[in-house]
Amino acid sequence: MARDTRTSAERILAAVRAIPRGQVAGYGEVARRAGLPGRARLAARVLGSNTDPDLPWHRVLRSDGRIAFPEGSEGHLEQSRRLRAEGVRVEKGRVRMPRRELDLDAELWGLR
């Protein structure tokens, strides 16, 4: 089989880069998109060790639609700031995501 020569980390990074601007995705979602269903934790690990400034890591959230960082931390502030800059509303560490957009995103990503 034509297995991927890329590592899981590379695939995850690619999946993160595939997130459209102004939209967000969960860790599980990213992992699945990378061909690694259930490896949300790996996605988190990859992002934590990544250093690419062009990587839209701020578009990756937890399954609850919340920012993974504790409120008040630098990462949390930075992420919420970047999301707002893209038109995403962030309130108390929570990202306001209309259901319609979530469904649309899911279809765009998985079903098309």
Place this chain on the structure above:
DNA sequence: GTTCTGACTGCGA
């Protein structure tokens, strides 16, 4: 080779 850790998730209370 083994051990530890973690930007998670789902479920129950």
Place this chain on the structure above:
DNA sequence: GTCGCAGCCAGAA
């Protein structure tokens, strides 16, 4: 709505 616990797995030391 929040909190705690257990499971899972890959990467780093």
